[in-house]
Amino acid sequence: MESIVSTGVIGVTLGTQYALISIGFTLIFGIMGVVNFAHGGFYVLGGYFAFSLSHSLGMPYVPAVLLATLATGVLGYVIETLFVEKYVVDHLATMLITLGIYQIMTTGITMAYGAEPVDFKFPISGSLRGGGYYVPYANLIVFAVCAAAISAVYYLVFKTRYGIALRAMADDGPVAKAQGITPARMFPMAFAIATALAGLTGALVTPMLSLEPTSGEGVLGKAFVIVILGGLGSVSGAVLAAFIVGLVEAYTSVYFGGSLGALALFILVMLILLVRPQGLLGTVARKA
């Protein structure tokens, strides 16, 4: 019984981290139709930015995280403008372009920081304990940030005219332009928001986990799974799916072990998709 509850707590923790990384990924996909293979790279980069700022330059952790978030956002903006913007309509070409960018990023990070994990610590340690359960304070903080970030993104994308314009641009570029929407700023901005989210996740989560050049790969894999399960491009779907995946992963790993647990998770996701091919909160388009 005790282990059922504490496993649930772990599942929620996982879900929070997954949600944070996945909404950025689904945002880029939902708005631009681009599968951003470099998303994991921005996560890692956010971690290294925060690490450099706080450990090498001695900045306090909170401003370091904020600056790292900003920096990954700016970098995302620049990368979008330089490499992605022109090819945005070609979903397949952008896949390869972002894959190339990811490999360049990883190589750059390895050259700058080495292949070994760096010594990056979360400033607050300890756990909230009681009745046999525990939640590390760090997780509570991540949870709060996650909730705030998700709300902010949701508000921006679905409740503001800016978000409407973004999505309109994605739907039908020329007509959107004819409505007075300026494309040159829209997509880079969307990309920047998403990469900033990845950077924020990295800056927050890597000190709790581990920070090395390839940390982003597993994260990207999880984002894949979550985003399909939730319904491509659906922010609320991604959040829902993140918690489902987190919980399923927690329970299966605890009861079957990591390897079989992963298998169980994947099979479950496949099964859900067979029943709901459009994902949990995805919509189907009308054919005629």
Next chain:
Amino acid sequence: MLTIENLSVRYGGIEALNKVSIEVRQGESVLLVGSNGAGKSSLINAVIGLVPAASGRIVFDGKDLAGTSCPVRARLGIGYSPEGRRVFRSLTVTENVLSGTLGTPMAEAKANLEWIQDTFPLLRERANQPANQLSGGQQQIVAIARAVSTMPKLLLLDEPFLGLAPVWIGHISDAIRELQRRGTTILMTEQMARPALKLVDRAYVIRGGEVRRSGTVDEIRDVALAEEYL
């Protein structure tokens, strides 16, 4: 309000418009008639800037539009309802209507939305449905509503009656009249010349990329009839 001088539009080797000159005065409504492929849509698209002009001048509100991009033209006060609806499929009905209002103050956008929803109650009923799920005719209303959401000075309507039931043609005509009363200048094309001619002051007949005739509605009606556009 809108002066087009010697406008030519080319697609690769195909000449869609050849030295067309058209004048639309402040507060006036003008119809372009002509058979399929005559170049009507090309003209409308050249005005909003979706296709480049090969040569010629487009002057809107005293400003030469050469070199201005499509969004800039829209923000100068040109509203556009494209041929074939082209609503934003994944956006809801209301979002479609609001999509072009980024440059308008929120209060004004809200007021316009109110007016639009009063005019087309359907838009209120279906406010939160994805536009993609609407029927063809319903989508046409959304497209027109989207074009007028900023209360543009000049409204470009490319075949607004396409696929509409007679009763809806009536509704849209009423709405256009209301816009005219509010001082909106209108340039439209329509295959169904009969209801369209009721709305406009003047018309141009376009054929093979050239203006063949122009004049008041009464002058054109006979020509159009003779040439079987009605």
Next chain:
Amino acid sequence: MTSNRRRDFKLDLCGLALLLPLLVVPLVTNEPFYNSLAYQAAIGVSAAMAVYVMLRMGLLSFTVPAFMAIGGYAAAMFAKAGMSELLLLMGVAFIVPALFAIPLGALVLRLKGIYFIFVTFLFNEILQLVLFETPTLTGGSDGIPAVPAATLFGMSLGSPSMLVVVTVSVCIVATICTLAVTQRFRAEFTSIEENETLAESLGVAVWKYRTIGFVASAGVSGLAGFALVNMLATAHPSSFASWSVNNYIAYAFVGGRGTMLGMVVGSYLLIFMTNIFSSYANLSAGLYGVLLLVVMMGAPNGIVGLFLKFSERRKTRIQPTITPVVKEGRA
């Protein structure tokens, strides 16, 4: 962009013809590096062909490594059991994954676009885990070592140069299969890609052709997997890692996704460059990334696509400047 049926067919044949030099490599040189390049290219081309079959229907399938594994492991088990006749092994490597593809296809072929990509990607991950979890059957994480080389009418084909010849031959067979399927069903495949609803309304049983393509792609993947296993004498899970599909897709895209020639050109270029880059040690991934970026930005339709664009431009001097809005669907 008019009806390119004939031109595409010619380009497909060019692709096939471009494989023949590979066959000659092991016969004219003992240089291990060239032989190594030749067999890597042959395996790469086979895998890219499996991607190509699905691309013809507008689907990007990430199942290639999984079906390569199924084909490769199946052949390895037969060879281990003493049945190492080349033609038999090729048959096994084609048919076993094809059989797996039928039920899987029934499940995943309803999906489209990025969904299809992700779900097929998941299938790779699942298969990897299944390999790890079934050590008695598949050797688990160690794989199946010391797989005997294929034989032809009892003669061993295990010498270094014969291994390459076999690999290239398997690749040629895979390519011919691909050509046969994509030519035979060209009209159906491209119609499904372009306008599935219309195709269906004209009587095309879309699921049937999707399944045909998927099964063929699985079989071709299986051949690629067999070529790899036979060449390395090992069926090993790491040879079929999920992310390796990125390479095959890169081959297809960099070469040009529209034609089989593109598959061959892309595989040749990227495999050659990977070998060169790997001697830059820690920079290799970054250099590969730069290459991908440069090619995809300079030629979004791949090298063959770029080449076609130039040759077309020479023919018709005037090009449309912009894709206008008019004439989309009047919904």
Next chain:
Amino acid sequence: MSSVLAPSPVATHTARQGVQKLRLDGVTKQFGGLKVFDNISFEVEQGGVLGVIGPNGAGKTTLINVICGMLAPTAGRIYLGDRDITAMPFHALARLGVARSFQQTNTFRSVSVEENLFRAQRFGAVHGGGDLGIDALLDEFGLSSHLDEPSDKLPYGLQKMLGLVMVLSARPRFLLLDEPAAGLERRERTQVDRFIEHARTKLGCGVLIVEHDMDLVKRLCPRILVLEAGRLLAEGPPAEVLSRREVIDAYLGASED
């Protein structure tokens, strides 16, 4: 006018199998909470033409979608002759002879007219025997001179006519036409008349036609249904139906002249 109702004896397969009916029996379609239409029943005969009109969003396209198998009805059955074809797959129905056209232009856009026709023929080649008279139609509609052009570069009217001609390749027994004349100019609309006439008399097709052009409906349809807010508002000969008060209110509107 009365001759229109008479089934045509010309087409060979019709002669073989006798005149069939396409019959809807209490068909209902619902999307979530939205009931598009409720408990609709009617039938069309081979060789006959039935017009379906109704305000925008009345459910006309959805009706066609349900009959042709693209959508499954929520309730009710659909019969082709004696055969229950409810929710049979779309493509299978096309091969059985229930074919549809689309409200928007619908061709394989980037390929030539010829390739489009080739594909339609290839996909539909089930009921052999007998010339479909497609070449004559192509000449008549002016498509013959455009065979090498990519279909999306054709003028709109030609695209629409091409879409219609392609539907004939499978030798359908029933044609479901969704606004075939929308966006066509007056001259081109007579081609739609010709097309329907051809399908009806030469191939013995039964035709269900959805249109907003009342002139065309009056010309072609001896019998029409008016669909409104999910129910059958009226049914009968156009002249009579169109003069009913409720139809004028719901569909024609006051501005009709």
Next chain:
Amino acid sequence: QDCEIKLGTVGPMTGGGASWGLSEKAGVEFEAAYVNANGGVQVGNRKCKVKVVAVDGLSTVAGGAAASNYFASEKVFAINGPVLSTEITGFKPVSKRNNQVNFATGFAKDVIGPDFPLAFHKIQSPPAWGPLVAKTAKERFKLKSAVVLGPNDQGGTDAGTQLAKIYNDTGVKTGTEWYQRGTTNFGPIATRIMNMNVDAVDVTTMPPGEAGILIKQLLEAGYPGVFARLGAGGDVVIKNSGGIEKVKNFYWFDHVPTENPAIKKLTADFERLMKAPVPDNALVFNAQLAAETMLKAISLAGTDQDGEKIAVELRKLTPDSRYLGKAGWRGKGQYGINQEFSFPVGFNYIQDGKVGAQVKLDIPAE
């Protein structure tokens, strides 16, 4: 100076295992720099400069095979590496054909063997030192049970099963636990281990980053027992798990006695010559030992262009490092061939938050 000899190095230089490949490369490059700074290698009657050719083994079987062929094209016949079991699997048969002698790393069960006479091993796998180390640990920490954790691929399971067997043979009841490589959060696995109630958790085959996360999360969960890493990289793991303040009971093993003054000297030489800090991954030292020995064999063979000849000289010579002194060859009993270094190894521990002195364990030659 017109003479140049080539030394290859292959391993995972990119991707998750990059730290292994890159530290091996660093060791070889250091040795080359050291020798070159001292005039070069005597080959026949000439002094030759050493040139290092590094190839990314891409962590795959195919990458290992391709690397061997690349070396052949570059006329490299003496090679350090590969590192990962997968790379070794692909490399071995091809290098045999290409007449290349190599010093592999890795714990693969068949890393060397009579069928592959040109393959040497520069570290020792668990059966060599395991019983000794496990016994020492068992006595010091009073262990009754343990679990060995690793990724579910060959790199993890090969060594993991060997280790678990050794623990069991020593009388410590030990199971294995595999997870999927690329797991980013070990929260659930930590809970699972908590439920097992074991005295020690051995993370030998986990990459340092992942091992760090697991230990952190086990500590958060309140795990009271001992951690172990019977393989290279103990220091890195401790650093990643929060340092000695956090990790109070830990024992680990190094492939060289890192606290030994000889290795301190090596470190100093490295940093002086390479103008860079020595990599965290201790494999760099073993790579140096292998490179040094390999160059000696090349000198004796009088050529760097014949793997067979170099191998003959390697078997004849007694491994003798300018840092660690003399050692011998071993492996006959374990692999059927005496081609594994027998340099000493180090056992380290932290007990109740106090770092114990490193124990140098001598591995007997055969």
